[in-house]
Amino acid sequence: MKKFVNKPEDFVPEFMAGVLAANPDLLEGDLEFQMVKRKDRPVDNKVSIVQGSGSGHEPAHVMAVGPGMLDGACQGPVFAAPPVDACYETIKALATPAGVLVLVNNYQGDRMAWDTAVELAQAEDIKVEQFWINDDVAVKDSLYTVGRRGVAGNFFVMKACGAAAEEGKSLEEVMAIAEKVNNNVRTMGVALTSCIPPAKGTPIFDIADDEMEVGVGIHGEPGRERAKITNADDITKTLFDAVADDLPFNDGDRVALMVNGLGGTPPAELYVLYNKAAKLCEERGLTIARNYVGEYCTSLEMAGASITMLKLDADLEKYLDAPAETATRIF
Amino acid sequence: MKKFVNKPEDFVPEFMAGVLAANPDLLEGDLEFQMVKRKDRPVDNKVSIVQGSGSGHEPAHVMAVGPGMLDGACQGPVFAAPPVDACYETIKALATPAGVLVLVNNYQGDRMAWDTAVELAQAEDIKVEQFWINDDVAVKDSLYTVGRRGVAGNFFVMKACGAAAEEGKSLEEVMAIAEKVNNNVRTMGVALTSCIPPAKGTPIFDIADDEMEVGVGIHGEPGRERAKITNADDITKTLFDAVADDLPFNDGDRVALMVNGLGGTPPAELYVLYNKAAKLCEERGLTIARNYVGEYCTSLEMAGASITMLKLDADLEKYLDAPAETATRIF
Amino acid sequence: MATISLNTIEKGIDTTADTVIRNESYFSDLDGLAGDGDFGTSLATGFKVIKKDLPEIDKPDIGAMLLKLSMIVSKHVGGSSGPIWGTGFMKAALPSKGKTDLSLTEFAAMIGNAVDGIMARGGAQLGDKTLLDALIPVSEKLKEHAASGTDDLSAVLRDCAEIADKAVDETRKLVAHRGRASQVGERSADTPDPGIVAIATILADWCKANGVDYAPNAAEVQKASA
């Protein structure tokens, strides 16, 4: 197994301990519940934004905690939903009179866990609501899911809600923003290789040397088709068209464009994809108001990428521009 | 080839076009010379910091251009030094009365190219000096090199010199800072897999499923030994001890600690390594004043990581803390 | 009229814990045939805590006891079973709040509420090859008996055990549509659903514990019941 791992069962708590150790001023955590939170939150007059899902998608989710983003997050084992009690404790730890908004990626396991935790918390009079993110255009329904999957578009929901909450918006207002982003964001990904969950020790799917999985899910779920690998421009066009046609995005729209690496693809290749995607935007008369190239939602060490596009209005653009800070940083 | 590539010979210009397209406000470039520079530089009263080396190490080098970091950079083909004229044109484009400092990673090809370019520029009365970075403790001398290699420690030299130049320091002063950082920074890396240069189309070295190359160079050069893969903690200790013993770092020192991914290793694994490295710092009585976990100097899609440690003084700490901005960003 | 007391329910939970703990590896083996092989371990982890804590926890009424059990299950049971069983206990707790005795009608309503909650939680329907294929007919049968006004709780329990037992074989040929077993698609046909086996075994063991004579038919339930 070509991975840096100690005991597979310690992989998640150890990487989380690393995240906490690397951000002592920003974060604190409770590793019993695989939970991380902003050290300076909750505060009474601000809606808390939380999230939690399987591990292996870093920087989503615990590494997206910070000012202007998430107030807290918890992780499950690799590719498995967090246990209900982790979700419940995370809600409780971030509970404020202004309320808690849980942003849930639309997978059955995550939904069940958060659903249960939200009800438990509500039974204790904690003000909490949840919102389901489903930006993946690849498949309408698939293994693991109930409707479309939530993938890298997740970042934009967190960013906008984080900024709105920071501005003092109410729980209902922040939920409305989550819904607006989710309605206007679309993603599709492609995998060139599989990945190896530490506890499994073997690839989660087989793929030939000249093949790619178009529309892959972030846990390796099958997508639209298994195809021969073509060149970077053709692949970009396939992903981009699937995304751009789905909403659809129209001539004159201002957009945010993301090229997200799935974990094993190096920076230079992502910029080759961005170079083509930017041209495709121009061809459709779309103005890129803001762009994102890097790793936002990975699938362990899978080689591959996804393209996400968000249709903007003045409000959303303002929220994307707002300052934010997370465990992931350069300097 | 599990890569996003069009024609292999277009790989470098296309990714650079992507970097420019993604940073229209920050950067401008001249792709004839595979060169990128800050849009707002040079200015008369500031020393320009430039760098250039082979491609495949992104974000080094062109993606490290920005306020508080490099003023300009040029790239060669994948893993090959930039041509002399690219180096020369980069110096010329950033020339200022305050001078240009070229930070050269210590490889024979890079040294020869920059050496020649610097002499050509000096012959035209451009004020320019160069400094050779050699932080890799793995081998004293190796294939491709003349003395120790320059690897991820490069980041700290750029950061400190960038901040010092921004502060208005003279060319001589900035060079002294480069030297101080270089004297106090050490790195060692490990590779779990090889990587595939697009033009070559095959791995640059063979490595068995249960093997790792300890002390690998960023072009896949052999290191200290070919060993069986052990667990993350043991690997971290091997790298860390090699780094910490070399200077040596002493009880009570304040340090900057970097865990750098080589391209194919996902974020979670880097934090597993950081978690252990932070403990090893504590055991040695080293205080981590600032930390860095992510991709700073890659080797295409190689799975692997390196550990870099810089011994700090008040001056260097101030320079690391100073604001900076590059093509690589999160938001 | 016959009522079901807090104490009876507490004893039923204790019996359930024995059943689950005893079958830890067998239930996981069954899950391994088409799923990810964690069902037995996940459930047993939670019920070991229940077995230990049950005597000590505050039991002012049935609802309070079940809510506490719901918290234990949610906290300690992983996979789909955590939310599913946790929800079952939580939804059972609501209508039994403040009560220490339940009429059969009230008991049937409590089970019905748990079943509705599980359906809402996981989106599964009758025929999706989940434990609901046992629980839904059991719940219907309870309502039927309650409507009939019967006092023969032993007969009611026997009927329920029989219905759940039948579900094991009736659903064997189906393809799973929920949970990890759904990922292997057709490969899940011809294997029994471990959730259904668990419900049938629990009911068979309740019969035994209450002196009700019932011999299970499904091979897996025979093997799993004490």
Place this chain on the structure above:
Amino acid sequence: MATISLNTIEKGIDTTADTVIRNESYFSDLDGLAGDGDFGTSLATGFKVIKKDLPEIDKPDIGAMLLKLSMIVSKHVGGSSGPIWGTGFMKAALPSKGKTDLSLTEFAAMIGNAVDGIMARGGAQLGDKTLLDALIPVSEKLKEHAASGTDDLSAVLRDCAEIADKAVDETRKLVAHRGRASQVGERSADTPDPGIVAIATILADWCKANGVDYAPNAAEVQKASA
């Protein structure tokens, strides 16, 4: 006393361009034996520009002409050869600045300066199996002849061609320590160094162009010279 004019040097450069362009693929093939196979192409790319531009460029003096050639080489030649040959021309340019004729002593000093520059640039020494194993003895021989006060430039050229030619076979068994060929270590033994072959071939071709009778010995130089 015999002098070497700007015009002679210009013709020598032109002959060199012909040699390099004609051997584009052969020199690359030789580099491919132990190196990365780009030597012929890299060098030819630069000398094609020189061949084309040489008649037109300003030639106020030898130094100015060589500096211009240095710029062309630096701009158009990749790999190690760019800095090495570019440096050679640049360092040759400095002592010949402002001069249109060179005495043999001045010519030898010019070549010596170029050789020193190449050594400083790439860090290679005699015996590292690079073109310096031809250039260093050639440079020494030139100084020797200059010291002797000879007027027989034909004999001097013949001597130089012979020394470079010998270097091909004398270094064949060595292991390369510089450039890409050094990466294959022992594998580079038993292959000729393409840089040495190039220098020897250029000198053999200069003999021919200047009517000096010299028949090369090394197989590769025989093959490469016109």
